Amino acid sequence: MRDADFEIFRDYMKKSSGLVLTPDKVYLLESRLLPVAKENGFSDLADLAVIIKQGTDAKIMKQVTEAMATHESSFMRDGKPYERFEKIILPQIMENNAASKKIRIWSAACSSGQEPYSLAMLMKEIGAKLDGWRIDIFATDISDHILDKARDGTFTQFEIQRGLPIQYLVKYFEQNGEQWRIKQDVKSMVRFQNLNLLSNIAHIGEFDVVFLRNVLIYFDVPTKAEVLQKVRDVTDDKGFLVLGGAETVMGISEKWKLLKGHNGLYLPADGNFEALEQKCAGISI
């Protein structure tokens, strides 16, 4: 790939999705975009770069953005965030929202739906304690293609085996040949929507907890700061932010602060840390 073409793709991806592409990602770029080029009748990436530079073909530009997005996901990924949700986040939200009896969850960059569906299944498992509560699980991604898969709720044998306890498979999935489809009562708990985290997100509402795991790692520092600010703006003052275990806000944003001893779990910086830390004292995760 010519340096000039790489720069066109690099600049476009940064602008369209915040994704930072360094020169060592040329191979990734070629492997993801060659199929897009061929699909549109181009022989190589140089022609595709011309289209991107012109910036007039919205369909192809969207295809490029979608092709470069990373869709790594699994059910109950990493385990601990779900334990923290059940033992720390949810009880606190239920205390905060005892009057409204509403729980609002945002799974940002939800990929093919494993995270929001895992949360929905977890809520089902909690059961009677949540009777009378209205649960809204809002799940977004930048890719229409991956959202179609998420909405369909059908997963391969390989996908359902990564992290999903077998009892959950039996209870919440139906078998369809070699595929497994999530049951309607779980599916209906989640609403999916296309959303670019770099766009104006103020209209999406307010949430008690935002799952933004393994997303910031793809952004540069200014973009991370921008996204963290936007997420703060749509999070309740007593709400929570869940990041990936390897992600941090340190040196990036002063809007969020880590809950001591709980990697990846953040509260608004002016939150009541002392009270929550006391409540969490006996909880080992």
Added chain:
Amino acid sequence: MKTCLVVDDSRVVRRVARQIVEDLGFECIEAEDGKQALEQCLIKMPDCVLLDWNMPVMTGIEYLRELRKVEGGNSPMVVFCTTENDMSKIMEALAAGANEYIMKPFDSDIIRSKFEQVGVL
């Protein structure tokens, strides 16, 4: 060191599984069928069992039912690892006392994730 009993009539599968469970830090014991596996358990109960379904002499499900009847036989975490992928078979395995279920083909990530779920990792 925790022990894992790998029960499969295929030498190739046992070899692959041995490599994975040893990489996960287990001492690996092997058995070719359910009868051999039961004999091993009567000598010393392993911490976990990775268990095939279809085997000669004694099948995986027959072995599991017998295992759960003997003294101390409730302690090993049993993870089926089989080509049987029907919901009815999964439910049968759970009813017999299986703790987890892997549908072949498997890889090290799947085994690790299932071992974590049953608490042996």
